[in-house]
Structures are given as structure tokens and as C-alpha cells.
Amino acid sequence: MSPSPPGFALDKSGEETILRLRGDWTVATLHYVERELSGVRLPSGAGIDVSGLGRIDTAGAFLIDRLVREGGETPPRLIGEHASAASLIAQVHAVSDPAAPPKVTPNGLIEMLERVGRGTEAFVRELIATLAFLGETVSTIVRLCAQPWKMRWTSIVAVMEEAGLNAMPIVAFLSFFVGMVVAYIGATTLSDFDLEIYTVELIGYSMLREFGVVLTGIVLAGRTNSSFTAQIGTMKMRQEIDAMQTLGLKPMEVLVAPRVLAMVVMTPILAFVATMAGIAGGIVVGWTSLDINPGLFIERLRTSVPLDQFWIGMSKAPVFGLVVALIACRQGLLTGGSVQSLGHRTTTSVVQAIFAIIVLDAMFAIFYMELGI
Incomplete structure (x- = not known):
């Protein structure tokens, strides 16, 4: 049976936010959603609907747990029934639960320079990728x-x-x-x-x-x-x-x-x-x-x-x-x-x-x- 590509949808209905998962979340399929998932920020108290989830392994559980930690929710609040999602996510959460990091006093100048550096790096990467796409397009049209x-x-x-x-x-x-x-x-x-x-x-x-x-x-x-x-x-x-x-x-x-x-x-x-x-x-x-x-x-x-x-x-x-x-x-x-x-x-x-x-x-x-x- 071929793996089903993973997917997700962020449902913001009313005052509750739910991340609905679908497809197989395994090490072989996570590359389909890892890039898009990195831009998602879950608010504290958000739920995760696993009723549409297919197969899942520890790699998928770790990715879900990391997303929940970034939103401040611990442990994850799961919605729906799944054979192994709850136990796997709980195990990953228990193993990867780090000690509270030391509180760092923010430095406005350093943060500003960091944002400028990241923005410049992203701009250069985007420019190079666009030029590469231009070259591919021109070669296709010439052919x-x-x-x-x-x-x-x-x-x-x-x-x-x-x-x-x-x-x-x-x-x-x-x-x-x-x-x-x-x-x-x-x-x-x-x-x-x-x-x-x-x-x-x-x-x-x-x-x-x-x-x-x-x-x-x-x-x-x-x-x-x-x-x-x-x-x-x-x-x-x-x-x-x-x-x-x-x-x-x-x-x-x-x-x-x-x-x-x-x-x-x-x-x-x-x-x-x-x-x-x-x-x-x-x-x-x-x-x-x-x-x-x-x-x-x-x-x-x-x-x-x-x-x-x-x-x-x-x-x-x-x-x-x-x-x-x-x-x-x-x-x-x-x-x-x-x-x-x-x-x-x-x-x-x-x-x-x-x-x-x-x-x-x-x-x-x-x-x-x-x-x-």
C-alpha cells in the first residue's frame, strides 16, 4: 500500500483553534509538509484533530509535539480517535521535555540586526532561486x-x-x-x-x-x-x-x-x-x-x-x-x-x-x- 501524502488544515472557528491532520505522518512522507508546517503558529490551548490521521511514527509524533511546544501548550490536547497517535505523541513528549531554558534579556539592537541579516539572506536565496527558474524557463521555451x-x-x-x-x-x-x-x-x-x-x-x-x-x-x-x-x-x-x-x-x-x-x-x-x-x-x-x-x-x-x-x-x-x-x-x-x-x-x-x-x-x-x- 503506497503512503498517503500528509496534509493539514488550521480551523479557526469561533474562539477555538484546531489543527486537523490527514494522511500518513511518517519519516518517508514528512518532507511534503515540513516546510509549510514551519510557518504555522498554534495559540495556547489549540487542539489537534487526529481523526483523519493515517499512519504515524516517532518522526511524525516529534514534529507534532514540536509544533505544540512552540505554541506554549503542554502536553498536546488531542481530538478524535486514533490507534497509536496519542501514545506515540505522549512518549515523544516525555522523552524530549527539556528543562526550562534560562530567561535571556532581549537586546533590541541585536534582534534588529538579526532580523536584517535573516531578511537579507532570504532575499538573496529568493533571487538565486528566481534566476534559476528563469534559466529553466528560457531553456524550455528555446527547446x-x-x-x-x-x-x-x-x-x-x-x-x-x-x-x-x-x-x-x-x-x-x-x-x-x-x-x-x-x-x-x-x-x-x-x-x-x-x-x-x-x-x-x-x-x-x-x-x-x-x-x-x-x-x-x-x-x-x-x-x-x-x-x-x-x-x-x-x-x-x-x-x-x-x-x-x-x-x-x-x-x-x-x-x-x-x-x-x-x-x-x-x-x-x-x-x-x-x-x-x-x-x-x-x-x-x-x-x-x-x-x-x-x-x-x-x-x-x-x-x-x-x-x-x-x-x-x-x-x-x-x-x-x-x-x-x-x-x-x-x-x-x-x-x-x-x-x-x-x-x-x-x-x-x-x-x-x-x-x-x-x-x-x-x-x-x-x-x-x-x-x-
């Missing part, structure tokens, strides 16, 4: 391009519609009003110097070079990124990815590559729409508040703002699309077997994507400044 009959065109087109075409209204709507805000700010500031006409240049440079593509990336990070992570994470929770691998299908080819290719293609299109919508918002403000008719606005924009500003903005779009899809897919594949893990990975995915877009945009700005563009 698929060399073997186009293996490319899943239906999946690519479906993702392009879901993540690109369906996101176009909200991207255009948001960029239109941001363009209006920038135009109003420019008009208010420049009116003190009787230079309201230069609002056209302000709108042109800001929307073509920065705001259009950055707003697109942020919207995709909040909308599409979370969707990709939730989709892949749900498949991971339901063990659909394990079944896929059993059938000989590679998750990188089936799940990751179509999403990455679709985002790389659709992000420049969305950035173009966002840029045009932002300029349209500036035209509306110029027409209604500054008496600059649309024809004059467009003509001055054409003559005063170089075309290379448009290409600078468009050059960022594929990179932003690649980063958003890459982070979303990686966090989805890292999802554990619990709902808490799915929520944590989705939140992490969105935060990382927005952070990466802002940092990459700053790096692009420094790069183009050094080139004198």
Missing part, C-alpha cells in the same frame, strides 16, 4: 521553439485572451485618468510661468516613456499575476501536477511556457493601449481646461516629443511581461497542500511582481540615462 509541434498553441491563445485582451479595458481606463491627473498637475504648475502649452510635452514624455508601460505592469501584477498563481497553486494542492508528471507531461511545457509566451506578446500591446489612453486623457484636459484643441495638441506632440521615447517605453514591456509571468508561475509551483499556503504564495507573488517592476523600471531609467537617450 519548444526548436520543436514547434510540441508548442501548445491553444493554451497560448487562451492565456492571451484571458490575461491580455480581458485586461485591456481596465488598463485603458486607469491610464486615461492618470493622463488627466498628470495634465492637470502640469497645467497648474506651469500656469505660474505662463507655460501651459508645455503640458503637451509633459504628457508626451511621461506617458510614452514611463507611465504607460509601468501602469500596465502594475495592473498585470495585481490582476494576472494573482490569477496565474492561484490557478497553478490550486492544481498543485489537488495533486493534478503530480498526475500530469505521471502521464509524462512536463509542467514547464504545459503550464509555464504558454503563460510566459502569452505575456511577452500581450504586454507590449497593452502598454501601447495604455499609452494612447493616457495621451487621450491629456488631450481632454488640454481641450477643456487649456483651450488647446486636439489637432494642435497632436501636432505639437508629434514635433516636440521624439519617437524614440515611444520605443523606450515599448522596450520595457516584454521584460515586464516576462517577470510577471515568471514570478506567478514559480510561486504557484511552490504552493503546498494547504489553503494557507495558497494564500501566502498568492500574496508573495503579487508583492514580488510589483517590487520587481519598480526596480526594473529604475534600472531601465539609469541605463537609458547613461546612454544619453
Whole structure:
């Protein structure tokens, strides 16, 4: 009989917290949940439901006892019936019961330095793992391009519609009003110097070079990124990815590559729409508040703002699309077997994507400044 993968769920109903266990908690299966379980903190008085527990050995009992000790509960309060869980956990608890550690007076500076060090170490590890995933993704896409009959065109087109075409209204709507805000700010500031006409240049440079593509990336990070992570994470929770691998299908080819290719293609299109919508918002403000008719606005924009500003903005779009899809897919594949893990990975995915877009945009700005563009 093959072992059943372990799992758990933290049930916070009312004032009582219960950790419900399921599957086999043995030395051969604990690696499935040990990482997710390390992030769980049980409050004092929490119960552990063992009615859904399968097989358990001393390794599983030790892991449960350690979790209970961290919450301050001693001995563990078990709920439900199980043939050997209560006795094993009691034996492990009696053997590993340590003497009370000496009370250490906290040092604020040392704790702060420790947290900074741990955060830096975690950041470096995450960066290295993301770069490794990027390399694996690029190699997979190159292999698929060399073997186009293996490319899943239906999946690519479906993702392009879901993540690109369906996101176009909200991207255009948001960029239109941001363009209006920038135009109003420019008009208010420049009116003190009787230079309201230069609002056209302000709108042109800001929307073509920065705001259009950055707003697109942020919207995709909040909308599409979370969707990709939730989709892949749900498949991971339901063990659909394990079944896929059993059938000989590679998750990188089936799940990751179509999403990455679709985002790389659709992000420049969305950035173009966002840029045009932002300029349209500036035209509306110029027409209604500054008496600059649309024809004059467009003509001055054409003559005063170089075309290379448009290409600078468009050059960022594929990179932003690649980063958003890459982070979303990686966090989805890292999802554990619990709902808490799915929520944590989705939140992490969105935060990382927005952070990466802002940092990459700053790096692009420094790069183009050094080139004198």
C-alpha cells in the first residue's frame, strides 16, 4: 500500500483553534509538509484533530509535539480517535521535555540586526532561486521553439485572451485618468510661468516613456499575476501536477511556457493601449481646461516629443511581461497542500511582481540615462 501524502488544515472557528491532520505522518512522507508546517503558529490551548490521521511514527509524533511546544501548550490536547497517535505523541513528549531554558534579556539592537541579516539572506536565496527558474524557463521555451509541434498553441491563445485582451479595458481606463491627473498637475504648475502649452510635452514624455508601460505592469501584477498563481497553486494542492508528471507531461511545457509566451506578446500591446489612453486623457484636459484643441495638441506632440521615447517605453514591456509571468508561475509551483499556503504564495507573488517592476523600471531609467537617450 503506497503512503498517503500528509496534509493539514488550521480551523479557526469561533474562539477555538484546531489543527486537523490527514494522511500518513511518517519519516518517508514528512518532507511534503515540513516546510509549510514551519510557518504555522498554534495559540495556547489549540487542539489537534487526529481523526483523519493515517499512519504515524516517532518522526511524525516529534514534529507534532514540536509544533505544540512552540505554541506554549503542554502536553498536546488531542481530538478524535486514533490507534497509536496519542501514545506515540505522549512518549515523544516525555522523552524530549527539556528543562526550562534560562530567561535571556532581549537586546533590541541585536534582534534588529538579526532580523536584517535573516531578511537579507532570504532575499538573496529568493533571487538565486528566481534566476534559476528563469534559466529553466528560457531553456524550455528555446527547446519548444526548436520543436514547434510540441508548442501548445491553444493554451497560448487562451492565456492571451484571458490575461491580455480581458485586461485591456481596465488598463485603458486607469491610464486615461492618470493622463488627466498628470495634465492637470502640469497645467497648474506651469500656469505660474505662463507655460501651459508645455503640458503637451509633459504628457508626451511621461506617458510614452514611463507611465504607460509601468501602469500596465502594475495592473498585470495585481490582476494576472494573482490569477496565474492561484490557478497553478490550486492544481498543485489537488495533486493534478503530480498526475500530469505521471502521464509524462512536463509542467514547464504545459503550464509555464504558454503563460510566459502569452505575456511577452500581450504586454507590449497593452502598454501601447495604455499609452494612447493616457495621451487621450491629456488631450481632454488640454481641450477643456487649456483651450488647446486636439489637432494642435497632436501636432505639437508629434514635433516636440521624439519617437524614440515611444520605443523606450515599448522596450520595457516584454521584460515586464516576462517577470510577471515568471514570478506567478514559480510561486504557484511552490504552493503546498494547504489553503494557507495558497494564500501566502498568492500574496508573495503579487508583492514580488510589483517590487520587481519598480526596480526594473529604475534600472531601465539609469541605463537609458547613461546612454544619453
